[in-house]
Amino acid sequence: MSTAETVREIVAKHGKLPVDVGSIADDGDLYSAGLSSFASVQLMLAIEEEFDIEFPETMLNRGTFASISAIAKAVDTICAEQQAA
Amino acid sequence: MNIVTKAVPADLSDRARRAAKVAGEFADAVDREGRFPREGMDALKGERLMSIQVPGELGGEDASMQEIAEVCAILGQACASTAMTYAMHQIQVASIVGYSGDSAWHADFLRRLCDEQVLIASATSEAGIGGNLRNSVCAIEVGGDTVRLEKDATVISYGEMADAILITSRAHKDAPPSDQVSTLFLKGQYTLEHTRDWDTLGMRGTCSDGYIFRGEAPKEQTLPRPFAEIAAESMLAVSHLLWGALWYGIAADAVNRAQSFVRAAARRQPGSTPPGALRLAEASSLLQQVKGNVVAGLRQFEAAKADPDRLSAMSFAVAMNNVKVGTSQTILTIINHCMLINGIIGYKNGTPYSLGRHLRDAHSAQLMISNDRILGNTSTMLLVHKQDTSLIG
Numbered sequence: 001m002s003t004a005e006t007v008r009e010i011v012a013k014h015g016k017l018p019v020d021v022g023s024i025a026d027d028g029d030l031y032s033a034g035l036s037s038f039a040s041v042q043l044m045l046a047i048e049e050e051f052d053i054e055f056p057e058t059m060l061n062r063g064t065f066a067s068i069s070a071i072a073k074a075v076d077t078i079c080a081e082q083q084a085a
Numbered sequence: 086m087n088i089v090t091k092a093v094p095a096d097l098s099d100r101a102r103r104a105a106k107v108a109g110e111f112a113d114a115v116d117r118e119g120r121f122p123r124e125g126m127d128a129l130k131g132e133r134l135m136s137i138q139v140p141g142e143l144g145g146e147d148a149s150m151q152e153i154a155e156v157c158a159i160l161g162q163a164c165a166s167t168a169m170t171y172a173m174h175q176i177q178v179a180s181i182v183g184y185s186g187d188s189a190w191h192a193d194f195l196r197r198l199c200d201e202q203v204l205i206a207s208a209t210s211e212a213g214i215g216g217n218l219r220n221s222v223c224a225i226e227v228g229g230d231t232v233r234l235e236k237d238a239t240v241i242s243y244g245e246m247a248d249a250i251l252i253t254s255r256a257h258k259d260a261p262p263s264d265q266v267s268t269l270f271l272k273g274q275y276t277l278e279h280t281r282d283w284d285t286l287g288m289r290g291t292c293s294d295g296y297i298f299r300g301e302a303p304k305e306q307t308l309p310r311p312f313a314e315i316a317a318e319s320m321l322a323v324s325h326l327l328w329g330a331l332w333y334g335i336a337a338d339a340v341n342r343a344q345s346f347v348r349a350a351a352r353r354q355p356g357s358t359p360p361g362a363l364r365l366a367e368a369s370s371l372l373q374q375v376k377g378n379v380v381a382g383l384r385q386f387e388a389a390k391a392d393p394d395r396l397s398a399m400s401f402a403v404a405m406n407n408v409k410v411g412t413s414q415t416i417l418t419i420i421n422h423c424m425l426i427n428g429i430i431g432y433k434n435g436t437p438y439s440l441g442r443h444l445r446d447a448h449s450a451q452l453m454i455s456n457d458r459i460l461g462n463t464s465t466m467l468l469v470h471k472q473d474t475s476l477i478g
Contacts, residue, residue, distance in 0.1 A: 018261045031313050034261030036219070041465045048469070057471050062317055062397035 004072040006050065011068060014046045015039055026069040031062070040065045047071065053078045093155040097137065097148070101159040104128035109163030113435070115290035116166070116442050119283070121246050122290045125160070125167035130202035134171070136195075138178045143192060144199030150179075150323065150390070151383045154330035161334020162341075165446035166290025168331035170204075170243055172324075173291075177205040177251045179323045180267060184310040191308070194249075194269065205269075206247035208298055212237040216458065219316055220262040224255035225307065232268060232304045235297065239281060242293040248272050252298060253312050265312035268302065275300030287445030318396035322386055324454070325409035329379040332450050333372075336416040339443045340365070340372050342431070343423035346438045361426035368422040375415050382408035399470040406463045413450035420444045 004026055012021040015030065016039040024033050035043075043065065048054055053075065055064070064074045108125025115122045129135060138153055139145025153175050160168035178198070185191030197203065209218040223236040234254050241250065249271045256266045281295025308315065343365050350359035385404055389395035420443050424431050427438040434441055 032256070032260070032264040032311065034263050036263055037317075037462070038465050041469055044469050055469060057398075057400055057473075060399035060470060061394045062314070063394055 002072075003075050004068055007047065007068050007071045007075065010046045010050060011043060011071075014043045016042075024068070026072075027067050030065060030067055035065070043071075047075060051075050051079065053082065093152050097146075097152055098155060098159065100132035100134055101156040104132050104134060105159045105163035105167075108160060108167040112164035112166070113442065115164060116287075116446075119285075119289040119292070121243055121292050122164055122167040122170060123246075125164050126170060126204065126246075129160075129167070129171055130204075133199075133202060135174065135202040135204065136178075136199040138175055138182060139195045139199055140182065143195045145195070150326060150386055154327055154379065154383055157327050157330040158334040158337070161331035162338040163334075164290070165331065165335050165442075166288055168334060169288055169291050169328075172327040172331055173207060173242055174205050175327060176320060176323050177207050179319050180251060180308065180315050181205075181269065183319050184267075184308050184315045186309045188305065188309055190303070190305040191269070194271075201248075203248035204243070204246065206241055206244050206250045208236060208238040208241045208244070208250050208252040210238060210240040211253075212239050214262070216455065218253065218454075219265070219313070221253055221255045221265050222262065224258045224260060225266060225268060227257065227304055230304055231301060232307060233301045234268065234270075235299045237280070238298050239295045240283075240293045241277070241296050241298070242291045244277055244292075244294060244296055246292065250275065250298070250300075252300070256311070263313065266307050267312045267315060268300075268307040270300040270302050270306065274302045286448055287442070288449045314393075314397075317402070318393055322382075322396065322401070322405045325405045326379065326382050326386055328450070328453070329375075329382065329408050329412040332412050332416045332447065333375050333379050335443050335447050336372055336375060336419040339420045339423040339440055340368050342438050342440060342443075343368060343426040346427045346431070364422050364426050368419050368426070371415055371419045371422070375412050375419070378408050378411050378415075399466050400473060403463055403466050403470055403472075406459045409454070410451075410456050410459055410463075413456060416447045416450060417444075420447050 008021060015035055018034040044055060059074050065071055104125065107128035108122060111122060111124045134156060137146040137148035141147045157168050157172045160171055181191055181195065211222055213222045214220040223234060226233040236252060236254060249269055251267055251269050253265050253267050255262065256264045276299050277296040279294060279296055283293045347359050347361045347365050382405060389401055395401060420440060424440050424444065427440060430436050431438045431440040433439060
């Protein structure tokens with residue numbers, strides 16, 4: 001399963017969105033789909049747990065969680081850095 | 086981080102002090118009668134202080150947030166209702182200046198703001214959202230080139246005295262509660278049906294009555310950027326900083342009054358230290374904490390303001406929340422200290438040492454955006470945010 005697909009599942013489970021996640025494109029804006037700041041933190045925690053990563057402080061901003069593809073990109077970046085380390 | 090704090094130009098402080106002098110003369114009447122601080126606000130307009138935040142090319146003075154905060158602190162020492170009205174106006178100006186993009190309509194409006202010194206109110210509160218301004222029930226209706234909005238606004242501070250109202254709503258009728266836009270309606274484009282009275286413990290002159298707002302305007306008056314961005318990157322931070330500045334002003338005036346009291350006592354009995362002196366020293370230390378808190382927050386804002394990523398960063402939101410919670414709690418302790426120093430003459434109204442208005446006004450600080458709600462948000466962020474333990478940054 002691609003990172004984006006896993007992220008999508010986690011968004012479905014923890015994003016508390018008022019709409020069906022299936023109706024949101026990978027680059028669709030999660031905030032305008034109803035993602036609250038509280039839910040975005042829960043989402044972040046679930047993603048950290050799933051991928052066994054920790055978001056660095058520099059990534060803790062609105063942009064990182066703006067879309068499924070933005071989250072997947074952040075996860076891939078962190079995973080690559082962890083493997084390189 | 087190496088930020089040089091630009092001193093506030095003497096001219097700006099002088100203008101603010103002149104307006105504050107007028108506001109101060111009417112502060113007790115405004116408080117007692119629960120009426121709009123007309124004289125103070127007219128003086129601010131007369132000093133052209135309503136438009137200082139507007140860019141120079143549109144007729145303003147490019148004032149920084151630090152300079153605006155200084156004006157709020159000066160006003161806070163004279164009349165908290167005038168200071169809060171001015172701060173709320175500047176919070177709206179910050180949203181329009183920062184988030185209207187290349188909208189020609191909003192640029193024209195800002196020119197008008199400079200020419201006519203108009204007062205802008207805000208309508209974010211709404212029945213049914215449980216106090217969370219990041220949710221709206223009402224939705225703006227777009228029909229052709231026109232937008233229409235009806236909102237059950239539980240609070241619109243100085244709504245009837247404002248020349249324009251910046252109001253939040255859902256972006257369209259099918260939008261979720263958090264997908265919001267902000268639209269600036271001009272007087273004449275809306276009606277206000279009075280629903281709730283503002284008869285409160287303090288901040289009585291803000292006249293924050295409730296209304297049913299009904300408006301219709303050209304759709305270009307909706308700010309092009311989503312309210313989520315405006316709230317996260319500008320409004321919450323600017324609110325906490327400007328409120329913090331004027332709360333500092335309330336506490337600073339209380340400490341001034343306590344100091345005058347202690348000095349008068351010392352003069353009467355040279356050679357002995359008055360009993361309140363020690364407590365005054367404590368109040369002075371607490372006041373310095375409040376000032377440090379607000380100034381550090383302002384520096385952080387100035388350092389981050391050009392960068393949306395930094396403004397929407399969790400570390401920044403935690404810091405601004407901490408400014409708000411810390412300041413709003415500490416000013417109550419300070420004013421209470423001052424009350425103990427001044428004793429019954431401080432408890433009485435109408436004396437040079439009176440502190441009742443200060444204490445009542447200051448009690449609003451922990452409630453306007455409830456500290457419990459803010460602490461709740463911060464506690465959520467602390468689940469993932471890692472604190473910066475450096476001292477200077």
